[in-house]
Structure formats: structure tokens, C-alpha cells
Amino acid sequence: MNQRQTTSALPLPPSLWAATAEPPVPAPPLADSKAVDVAIVGAGFTGLSCALHLAQGGMSVCVIDANEPGWGASGRNGGQVIPGLKYDPDELLRRFGKEDGEAIVRMVGGAADNVFNLIERHRISCDATRNGWIQPTHSEKLIGVLHARARQWQARGAPVELLDRAQLAKRLGTHAYIGGWIDLRAGSVQPLSYARGLARAAIAHGVAIHGATRATKLEASESGWRIDTAHGPHIHARQVLLATNGYTDGLWPRLAQSLIAANSFIVATKPLPDEIGQHILPGRAVASDSRRLLLYFRRDAHGRFLMGGRGPFREPRDAADWAHLERAARLLYPQLKGVEYEYRWAGRVAITRDFLPHVHLPAPGLAIALGYNGRGVAMATTFGKHLAAHLAGVERGWPLPPASIEPIPLHALQRFYISAGVAWYALLDALS
Template sequence: MKRVEASQPLPPSLWAATAEPAVATPPLEASKRVDVAIVGAGYTGLSTALHLSELGIDVCVIDANEPGWGASGRNGGQVIPGLKYDPAELMRRFGPRDGETILDMAGGAADTVFGLIKRHRIACDARRAGWIQPTHSTKLLDTLHARARQWEARGAQVELLDRAQITQRLGTQAFVGGWVDRRAGSVQPLSYARGLARAAMARGVSIHRATRAQKLEQRDGGWRIHTANGPTIDARQVLVATNGYSDSLWPGLAQSMIAANSFIVATRPLPADIGASILPGREVASDSRRLLLYFRRDAEGRLLMGGRGPFREPRGASDWAHLERAAQLLYPQLKEVEYEYRWAGRIAITRDFLPHVHLPAPGLTIALGYNGRGIAMATTLGKHLAAHLAGTAQGLPLPPTSIKPIPLHALQRFYISAGVAWYGLLDALS
């Protein structure tokens, strides 16, 4: 009998408590051969698998735990197009040709998400009410308005907000202005991941939970994945899509990014009188600070507040106390409201704050590093990765890069602590 490695249970969270049921994904019990094997059943892996299946490619996805177990099932559920850099900066960095390609991909990322949801009838509380980026700093307001105008020039539906308008939209007087990007929206992120898995399996993709990839071996013009369970997978092409939960499967990969914890709290469903005053239009929001806060309402009227937290795994409710204080500073009316859920997940932060695609060996592709915009960017990159793996694309929208481990990566806890202190100072001085 084959040994089945025990997977970790899905951590408690609002999303785990309210998600659509998971589709059955039994552990891999027998060796198999496929066209493409994917390691990691998060948004990148699932979107790529679904798009490959639509191209008639035989695909197998394996995950050490279960679909959506990592950050794909634990994030804030904000579907935001674009990247961390403004269009003008991306054009400067990549030049006219590559810059245009990247902007087309990033600008249409939310369209890809909501298009998949509609086409495959994914039940995930999808709402496309827009994203608000507010600022507390009058110095930064012109920068945000310039950002909005750059996207508007590219066809995005945006709106500039002054102090009165931002106060009305958010229900707090903490900000001096901002902008709205109407391309954006929200989903129940674990339901969305499970919906992608269900749609992919309906088209013939095999997905196996509790199946950890232990070793990659080049073999006979392709690859063999050795799993901790014992069975192997032979494939012409392999995609590694483990993002913030990458391990030693490929040399240097885990050391090429910082796997930072993102912490979230959620209140109980807000009473009607309080709820009416907080994000009445149900947009999602994340502010302009380097140590940003992101917040939204869920389908049942809870308020979610997210942000950075300790690098280590959480130990108790005190690890989320800074978010609860921040929520009450923004919304004093929450003083007597109880918090129902607290959870965290690891996102991959790259040195240049851009997603990375690596092609370290023939037939092997690696993608990671969405820097907090994983729902939109991982989903849309999956579409492009599928075309690349199927051989139907002229190239990738992101120029492939080499894997470059961060110097002294073992000290990343120090990096993050120092960075938090430094960015906190810069935010205070802005």
C-alpha cells in the first residue's frame, strides 16, 4: 500500500467557515503520465490548469495540502488590476514594447477574473463595485490623482475623490482624498479557488491534495516529479506555482522572495445602523501607505481589516491587536463590535515588487511573486502561462528572469522588522 503523507488542515478563517464545499481531490495513489504537471493548487496553478484544459492539454495538479490552502484561500478577497508601479514607470522600466504588453495584461487582470467567474458560474460572492485607494497625506494626493489619470488615459474607468467624497465613500474622516478604479471588485477567495478547481476538473484536469512534490528530475526529454507519497508523475512540461509557500523543490527559489505574513481580522456582521456608515457602496479599499491597511465588507456585512503582522506564525489574539486598533481609529463606531475571525497567510514579496516568471531549464516554468495582488495577477498570468506551456504563444507577457536569491536570506526576519520600522517612519513623515 502506498504511503499517503498527511496534509495540514485548512486553518480557521472567515473564508474557511463560509466557503462553498470543496470538490473531492484524492491523494495521488498511482504513477501517471501527462502533458503538463503543475505543483501548487493556488490561483496560478488552478488558472493555468483550467486554461490548458480549454486548449485540449492533459494536465495534473498536485498540492501538499488542498486547493486554496495557502494565500489563495486566506487573502482579503480584493480583485485589483494593475501592478505596484504606475503605467509611466512600467514603460520606463521595460520600454515601449514590453511595457505595453505588461500593461495590457495587468490592466485587464480583473476582467480575466470576473470573466472566468461568469463563464464557469463560480459561486464566490463576486461583486464588482470598484477599488478605492485613499491617502492620509496631502503630499501624496497629487501622486494618486496622477496615477488615476494615467490609467484613465489607457481606458480605465476611474474617479478622483476629494476629502468630502472620500469621507462619504469610506465612512471615515481619516483620509484627505484618493481615487476609485471601477475595474476592481471582490470575491470570497477560498470559494473562488475551489470554483477554479471544480471548473478545471469538469474539463478533465486531475487534482490531487496531500501530494507533496519531493524532487524534480529531468528524464527522457521531459520531467519526472517524485512525490512524498511514492507515485511519480512524468510530464513534458512542469509548472511550479508554490508562491509564498515555496520550499527546497528547486534550488534558490524560496530564497528569491520574502514570504511575509498578511494578517486579517473580521468583525461579526455589523448592525444595520453601523453598517450603513461604512463602505456603503461595498467598494474594497487599501490605502497609500507603504505599510498599507486594506479593508472591505463581506457578503454578510462584516468589516474586514488587513495588514502586515509578525513574520512568525501567529500565537494568539494579541498578534492581530494592531489591526483592531486601526479599525477603531478609522471607525470609532466599532467600539462595541466584536471580532469573530482572525487569520493569516503568506504572500510572496519580490525584491522589485513585480511578479517573476523563471525558465531555469527546458520544460520547467516557475511563476511567483504577486506582492499582494494575487487574485487578479495570478489568475491572468495563468492564462498566459497556459498558452506558453501549450506552445500557442509568441512569448510571455513578463520577460523571464533568472532566479536570484536575496543575499543573507536567512536574515529575512531582520529585513522585515527593519523594513517595517523604516516604512513606518516614512509614512509618519509623509
């Protein structure tokens, strides 16, 4: 292909966030070849956070994306800003040892702080709220697990509270759960507005962001790395970050086979009238429950109710693909019966085999980060910050040890064993 060929990007999929976001930033296709200190492939939370932090340190940065900033999961997720990983602090210490484990706990425990600090510092308009995250359970067997989790964070000074049935019902507005906890470090954002705000801040600090620019080849060169694009121009960079997460393709060998890109589905009602909405999440906390196939839910800035969870592995075809979420919402909140749903959408969540985020450093000057397993808003922002310090030479070592790229066995059959896993987890949830 040559430079005279036209560029194209997929349109932003319809969603609540696409309909209500701040205006997009200018991100024209790459018109001419260029040389920079760092090139970043992927304009989501990881890439944009890293670019902003690098530019603040004085480095020249170019970000390219096949579509537009926030087009992927960064602009389609539930907007819940949750610190921590799927593993509790004590488990992280068992896995990584006391010194490294505590460093990881500090990093992930401060992940929500990184998001809200960036929003405040750069005056990002994204409906940011910080009213906490509630993790409730319907299972007597899991109350002890959740309370132990909360106590581990309490022991490290985190502002968390254990919740009994009555306290939980008051905060959630439903009697469907029997206990849980709340983490007051957490909150919510309009995720597409947040992504666009990061992009706007990065551009203000000198970052070049180019949409409709698909990277087709990455290879080492004498001066570092060369990235070829589908429409002709190329980028020379001393260092490269790949930050494509659930939309990873074949740009780097075996990388796409190292994760499962599972669909997460979300529905949103029309703004609820006060007589219905005043008792649903009255404190505007966000929530995601303890099921293996968890449900996550919240209100938005205009009073809509959102419910999210797993759906078919394939791309959605019609409203029936979201019907299970609407049923779940009615079970939690019977007053939603008859309420009209205004938006339905989906996005790809990158799930790793060990349920940990992965940083790969497969060659000198090349870094890769992906696999946030449903904690992408806070963790991708945080990883972007640490990756910037690594690429700038400010931070040596990495709290979470770099991993080798290991393809998941029988990856080509992922849609079949995801379906089997979903059925198995649904059975376990029903029995727990």
C-alpha cells in the same frame, strides 16, 4: 518511502473564508504514477487558472498540492480583485520600453477582467462583486502621486475617478483620509470559494487534482520531467509549472531564497447591525490605502467588516498579534468600538526584491511563476492564463520578460531585516 505509506495534509487554518466557503472539491492523494502533458505543483490561483486554460485547449493536466486546493494564500487573502501592479503605467514604460511596456500595461490592466470573466463563464459561486477599489491617502504629499496614477489609467481608457476629501468620505464612510481615487475595474470575491470554483471547473474539463501530495523531487527525464512525491507515486510530464508562491520550498534550487514570504494578517467582525454598518463602505467598494505598511479593508457578503495589514513575521500565537488591526479599524470607524471580532487569520504573501511578479524559465519545459506582492487574486489568475498559452505553444514570448532566479542577499536573516524594514516604513508613514 513507498506507496503503502499514508499521506497527510495540514488542516485548513480557521478563517472567515474557511467557515463560509463553498464545499471543497474532491482532491484525493495521488494513488498511482501517471504520465500527462503538463504537471502543476501548487493548487492556488496560478496553478488552477493555468490548469483550466490548458484543459480547455485539450491538454492532459495533473495538479498536485501538499495540502488542498486554496490552502495557501489563495484561500486566505483579503479577496480584493485589483488590476495593475505596484508600478504605474508610465513607470512600466520607462522600465521595459514603449512596446513591451504597453503590452505589460494591457496585461495587468485587464487582470480583473480575467477573474470576473472566469467567474461568469464557469458560474463560480464566490460572492463576486465589482464595485471598485479605492486607494485613499492621509498624506498631502501623496495626493499628487495618486492623482497622477489615476490620470495615467484614464489616458488608457480605464474607468477611474479622482476623489476629493468629501467624495472619499462619502464612499468610505470615514473622514480619516484627505483624497484618493477609485478604480471601477476592481471588486471582490470570497477567495477560498473562488479557488474551489476554479478547481471544480478544471476537474469538469478533465484536470486531475490531487491534494495531500507533496512533491519531493523534480528532475529532467528523457520524456520531459519526473516529479517524485512523498508517499511514493510519481508523475511523468512533458512540461512542468511550479506555482507555489509564498509557500515555496526547496523543490527547485535557490527559488525559495528569491522571495520574502511575509505574513499578512486579517481580522473580521461579526455581521454588523444596520445602524453601525450602513455608513461603512456603503457602496461595497474595497479599499487599501497609500501607506508603505498599507491597511486594506472591505465588507463581506454578510455585512462583516474586514481589516488587513502586516503582522509579525513569525506565525501568530494569540489574539494580541492582531490587536494593531483592531485598533486601526476603530481609528477609521469609531462606531466599531465594542464590536466583537469573530475571525482572525494570516497567510504568506510572496514579495520579490523588485516588487514585480516573476516568471522563470530555468530549463526547457519548466516554468515557474510567483511573487504577486499583494495583488495575487487578479495577477495570479492572469499569469495562469498566459502560462497556459506559453505551455501549449500558443503564445510565444511573454509580456513581462522572464527573470533569472536571483537569491536575495542574506536571505537567511529575512525575519530580522523585515522587522527592521517594518519599523522604518512605520516611521516614514508617520512622517509623511
